[in-house]
Amino acid sequence: MWRFIGLRLLQAIPVILAVITVTFFLVRIAPGGPFSAEKAVLPEVKAALEAQYRLDLPLSEQYVAYLGDLAQGEFGPSFKYPGRSVNELIGAGLPVTAELGFYALLVAILIGGTAGVIASLRPNSPQDYIPMTAAMIGICIPSFLLGPLLVLVFGIYLDWLPVSGWGDIPGDKILPAITLGSAYAAYIARLSRAGMLEVMTQDYIRTARAKGLPEWQVVIKHGLRGGMIPVVAFLGPAFAGLLAGSFVVETIFQIPGLGRFYVQAAFNRDYTMILGTTVFLSTLIVLFNLLSDVLAAWMNPRLRSQFGE
Amino acid sequence: MVTDTITDIAEAEKGTSLWQDAWLRLRKNRLALVGLFMLLAFIVIAILTPWIAPYSYEAQNLDLGASPPSAEHWLGTDVFGRDVLTQIMYGGRVSLAVGFLATSVALIIGVTWGAIAGYVGGRVDAVMMRLVDMLYALPFMIFIVLLMVVFGRNILLLFLAIGAVEWLTMARIMRGQVQSLRQQEFVEAAISLGLSPSTIIRRHLIPNALGPIIVYTTLTIPSVMLLEAFLSFLGLGIQPPQTSWGLLISYGAETMEEYPWLLIFPGMALTLTLFSLNFLGDGLRDALDVRGSKD
């Protein structure tokens, strides 16, 4: 197993490097950036930037120097907010986004997973149609539509739930988590239903029944293990999607998280912020993908022994 | 058995091909049919929009301002007095166009790439798919945002960027199909008959690989449309003076408390289109899944 992980880690490194490199050079050639001579820049920021990025050095050396900075975890100063560094901003926004993402994922896995399993037990019956229609709705109403709608209904008309902020008013985490998680709950519901349906028609399920196991044990002890593999494999892409989704959800609900900072940075042309956050988020995504791949492979004993355990 | 024998091929009764089988199955799936017809209706409306829209695209009525649905404006008007129905129709043209075009790009690149990798196999396959794996691992959402920021908001670039994300999965699916088909005995039989590789690909591989490709294509279109709407919502996609459903939704969200119809109607348009595509895709998947009756 360790060999598998090691191999995947090795494969991840060129990807991360590619991300850093492409982002670095893209930002360089962006019009109106700090690195083009036209834009007027506050003197203190300019001084800090020049010191930080060693603009007098040839481009390739700047690149290497940047890599060195990154290795030390140093993302540089913010372009837009003089005196604040990208590290600081990431540090402020990350916990918030992480919490939002965590709740959303929880919603997605618990609700989606359960719905999908229940639906798979009686295909083509109301027990199946109802959760799956709900799932279809979840997929077809994107978060940037669902969010405002929920705000409209629950926040404004019914006035049950708060519509902005994070951690200020009790209950203000509910709507954002649901908005972000619903699409993923829908995907996971469909994936788990398909996975369970396929597993439950396998011969070894019949063997389990022939041994006299009660049906709930057949489903949970024998069915889940195989049926959930597609869901686990989906977690990697889900993480990337949740991160992207946070851009929108944090904007709608005014949540001071990394996603909103990223979008604002994109608008404000805060290039160092964009650069730093892109690198940071991308690395997280790559690592999470690796985690989910490893987990999915580990769940399959055939693959597990292939890599020597 | 047969009582009299025929002397010419044309006399024989035609069999039911698998496509016909699938179509019959699809016809029984009411949801999928509803989806199909709704989709066709939207497409026809989108194509005919310049001729059938109730108002011209730029027509403003500043005195009127935002007003709820009425007899002259079925879906109401926006802050500038522009007819919402017209806006939605024009927005639909853009959204649907992006959806179909970007998917076509992804389809062409992905299918070709996957077919070659799957058929040739060996080193070529390993290299081609390693590239796909690497690209797959890149967090594209972030890159697209980056690209949009850096290069300005250019529809062409938008197509390319979205297509560049979606072709990867298409390639994987096609390669998987081709690989598994290649091992089927009827392909071996074709080789043993002496058929050329191009004939084998054309007559034996592609027709049998089409099923999942068709399904996936139908499901990629909504995914692409969502991506475009997402970017437009963030302000990074389609820019005024053009409009798209994502843009309309973002405007609607801003003023939803006072003018909820500005959010609801574009939202419904997008949601209904996504519904129809997804139902159709699901229906196609169920209809095409059974590879002949294996009982």
Place this chain on the structure above:
Amino acid sequence: MALLDVNDLAVSFVTRNGVNKAVDGISFTVESGKITAIIGESGSGKSVACYSMLGLVPMPPGRIDGGTAVFEGTDLLQQSESQLRRIRGRDVAMIFQDPMTCLNPFMTVGKQLMEPLLIHKDVSRDEARQRALELMDEVGIRDPQLTIDNYPHQFSGGMRQRVMIAMALINEPKLLIADEPTTALDVTIQAQILQLIANLQKKRDIGVIFISHDLAVVADIADQIVVMQEGRIVEAGDRAGIFENAQHPYTQKLLAAIPSDSKTPMPEEPEALITVDNLCTWFGDGNKGEIVKAVDDVSFEIRRGEVLGLVGESGSGKSTIGRSILRLVPVTSGRVEFDGIDVTGLEGNALKNMRKRMQMIFQDPFASLNPRMTVYDTLAEPILLHGLADKKTIGQAVLKLMDDVGLARAFVRKYPHEFSGGQRQRIAIGRALATRPEFVVADEPVSALDVTIQSQILDLMQELGREYGLTMLFVSHDLAVVRHLADRILVLHKGELVEQGTGDSLFENPQQEYTRQLLSAIPGRSLLA
């Protein structure tokens, strides 16, 4: 008193296309201490009957129409699901056909073995584990301590089936239902498992229902035999009664389908059409460096007009040899000469022209035809490709081909999925013969077919062989079939040629140890030949 007394059992399936009577009123008994075999082809209802008694048939679409199945005094068909659950795995146990798919790949073998014990009896985990180890030993699994925590894929096919048997017997059931337990196994392993089942049955004095499509398989171990066809029992009796004195025509057909003679060898010894010299076909496993020597230094010749049988178990390389000769897999080294021409070196047009002289009939009639081409398309393709007919004459050529293989002309525009397995194989044979080849490789052409259809197809092949003047390489794992058809036989084991000779000489006087093993493994030898 009978262990199981089935009376007038009827089960049907209700689908959108109508009601299908899978089991149409059958009655039989199973005695404790005896093996009762239920024989039938696909669609006979043999499996459905047994599954439905245990409540393992999903209802809907299944439906029990009537009858009783009294097991130790209680009618199983009247029991509730929870009552049946108590009987399943404890008093009545089952083993199934394919141990790879019937064991949970995600759970260790030990856990699966312990499950029936933990569910039905009040034992601790340690006691259960101990018992599992004992049973693994009893069924002949080596080093149970080391392997009990392994996963199913880490065992070989035969070992997996032993695990299934252990799992079934761990609760000391009174009745064991075995559904085609050896069908998926190699012939030598099959013999071992049959022996194991027979031994365990005697030792524990339990009743066994042995379901199979193959009469020969149960010839050695069955005490009672019940023959089913299309949901009904056509004949029942004890072993001697069935094998020596079958009454019903269907039973007689089944018996006749078991080949039991040797072909009379050819009088002259004609020249060789194909010479294979030191053929090696190895498959490398990419970078890992693991090489699979599918065919290792094999040399033989095939004489003009003869049927050469190639016999071996899985992994013997028999299929690979056929494919190597036809250039369907790359040859690693060695020479294959066809009519004096070295086939291994041919490319391009020369290879294409050679191909029309040698063709192949594949094993799986479901997979060997392009599902999107009609019969006409499939048969016309090779003829048109090699220019053997033009647009005007192709129609007649195709129709004549259909006559030759015994297919009704009216079906010429139908698609493969509209035919049965046997009919599809006829189409495949037609395709192989379309170019009037001199040489045909038949790779397990009847293994996927029902027994009665098998003999039809084999007869067809023999007839066509004579008519077209074919030289044939007949590949099979079934020694009895090969002996019936082939002039000479080659025995292969792990890629190497072990022995060769005529049917009679091989059977009466085997030289090699492996050949002897193979021969003794043939089921039903005692009663036939």
